[in-house]
Amino acid sequence: MHYLMGVRIDESELPYSDEEMEASFARVGAVNDEMKAAGVWVFGGGLRPSDSATVVRVENGRTAMTDGPFAETKEQLGGFYVIEVDDLDAALAWSEKVAEACRVPIEVRPFDGIA
Template sequence: MKQYLLAVQADETKLETGEELAAQMARTGKVTDDMKAAGAWVFVGGLRRSHATTVVRPANGTVTMTDGPFAETKEQLAGFWVIQCADLDEALSWADKCAQACGRPIEVRPFASDPEDAA
């Protein structure tokens, strides 16, 4: 089995409120329950908005810390699932369900299985 990150991307200028958010949480909770039942679920987490981000950047033997997201873009990482699947096709199938449930783009990225994969 391989592990995959299903990263939820969100446009923070268009976040849902009230009933929309409750419906979205119910849908994504159902997908998470389905993942658990199928043995694919490892971990899930929602993230605070990007203003709560701190970037720690190495440079010349020291680090700098700055507030805010690393990239200046409309879409920010909003949450994620970590799943385990036999292959990428199975991970993409789960990502399809996640995207439909939360109404947001899902980035699928395999975890590195050895040091060469991480480069």
């Protein structure tokens, strides 16, 4: 089964110092390597800040595009992983490692099918 692990960040706490970023990259890189070695890694990546987002809406046949994040909230999606594991317990075990490495909350959601 495929799971999304969303990395939730508070953009008001950014940017990190160079030392904090180096330490974070090392921790996250180690977990990424562990997931790849275990064969659960499908895809992952960081996202640019939410102010780089564009929201596209279509209503009554008209398209509207607005700058900024979809939701106006302090926490934003800062990155994500897609993993393939046997069950939710396995996904939660990996999310615990990611949360420890990233030092931010991780939202875990199962996919409702893969196209």
